Amino acid sequence: MSKRKSQSTSSSPSKTKRPRTSNSQQVDRIFEQFQPTAAFEAKCKVDLEGADVYYREDFIPPETADQWYEELNNLDTWYRPTLKVYGKDVIQSRLIAAYATDPRLTVKYSGHPVILHTDYPPALRKIQDQVEEQLGVTFNHVMLNKYEDGSVYIGKHSDTKENKVIASVSLGAVRTFIMSPKAGGRNKRSKPTSDKSKRWDLANGSLVVMQGDTQENWKHEIPKQPKITQGRISLTFRQLINQ
Numbered sequence: 305m306s307k308r309k310s311q312s313t314s315s316s317p318s319k320t321k322r323p324r325t326s327n328s329q330q331v332d333r334i335f336e337q338f339q340p341t342a343a344f345e346a347k348c349k350v351d352l353e354g355a356d357v358y359y360r361e362d363f364i365p366p367e368t369a370d371q372w373y374e375e376l377n378n379l380d381t382w383y384r385p386t387l388k389v390y391g392k393d394v395i396q397s398r399l400i401a402a403y404a405t406d407p408r409l410t411v412k413y414s415g416h417p418v419i420l421h422t423d424y425p426p427a428l429r430k431i432q433d434q435v436e437e438q439l440g441v442t443f444n445h446v447m448l449n450k451y452e453d454g455s456v457y458i459g460k461h462s463d464t465k466e467n468k469v470i471a472s473v474s475l476g477a478v479r480t481f482i483m484s485p486k487a488g489g490r491n492k493r494s495k496p497t498s499d500k501s502k503r504w505d506l507a508n509g510s511l512v513v514m515q516g517d518t519q520e521n522w523k524h525e526i527p528k529q530p531k532i533t534q535g536r537i538s539l540t541f542r543q544l545i546n547q
Contacts, residue, residue, distance in 0.1 A: 337469050337515045338439040352483060352502055356516030361507045363473065364434070369509030373475040375427040376401075376537050382450060387414040398458065399450040403428065406444055409544050420445075428539070435471050435541055439513065443471065443541035451479065454532030460484060460523040463542070469515045471541040474506040477534035481506045483524045 340348070340358065350357040364372070381401040387394045393416075402411060404420045411418040424432070428446065436442055449458070454477075463470055484501040506512065514524075526538075 336441060338441045338513070350502065350504075352518075352522065354485070354521040355483070355518040356514070357483070357518055358511075358513040359504065360511045360513075362509070363438070363511035364431075364475075364509030366508055369475050372427040372431060373508075373535075373537055375425065376448065376475065376539075377450070377535065379425060379448075381419075381421050382448075383419065385413050385418065386416045388416065389414075398456050399452070401448040401450075402446070403448075404445045404544070409445060409546060411445065411447075411544065418447075431473055431539060432541065435473065435511070438511075439469070439471060441469050441471075441543075443469075443543055445542045445544045447540045447542070449538045449540070451477070451526065451536040451538070453477075453535060454479075454529035457528045458526045460525045462486070462519045462523045463514075464519065469513065469543060470519075472512045472514075473539045473541075474508065474510045474512075474536060475539070476508060476536040477532050478505050478507055479526050479532070479536050480504070480529060481512070481524065482527060483522050486521055486523060 337356075344358070344360075348358040348360045350359050379401055381403075382399040383401070384396050384398070385400055387396050400413075400418075402418045402420050403424055404411070404422060405424075407420075407422050409420065411420060428448075432443065432446060451457070460482075480503055482501055482503040485499055487499075
């Protein structure tokens with residue numbers, strides 16, 4: 305994907321130029337974490353023990369976020385994946401659309417292969433460029449989830465530890481985001497000592513970044529909110545390497 309010059313906002317993480325690498329070195333590169341500037345950390349760091357989480361409310365201007373929401377909402381790549389639940393195949397109620405920069409990449413979702421597209425629509429390309437430029441991290445996969453209204457949700461879960469950096473952009477309706485500590489975080493040196501959850505609202509055009517020990521120690525969710533009638537689209541950028 306094409307790159308633009310890094311935006312020079314005072315609260316944005318710094319980005320340094322990287323030399324060209326061999327194929328073996330690229331395997332290591334994909335697991336890099338981003339290094340926030342002091343200003344970005346002071347503004348966006350979320351106070352969570354045993355986690356490295358950032359939330360930037362004003363990542364995308366609301367007018368631009370609205371435009372990109374409409375463009376992505378009209379994609380013809382949305383579909384409902386099949387999940388394996390207690391040994392049975394179940395069609396998920398939440399629509400997804402998945403993209404990858406490399407056609408050789410594969411993704412499984414609850415035991416079933418995910419349909420991956422490599423032809424990025426313009427809005428998605430712009431969003432990924434902006435995420436990568438601001439964080440200084442390269443992503444090769446993005447999963448779009450469509451929450452058509454407040455009845456659509458995603459339960460408590462954590463991503464695999466191989467996903468060293470996860471960046472999620474929210475477009476559309478404001479939804480509540482909850483992070484809850486795991487009962488037995490595997491990293492005893494960094495696991496939370498409190499069982500209190502952290503919740504906040506994800507604004508239209510906002511960015512959440514999770515890295516470090518976050519997935520080992522915390523779960524996250526978008527709960528049901530029946531009073532919400534507007535739709536929301538989340539774009540979750542990840543780093544994948546086929547095993």
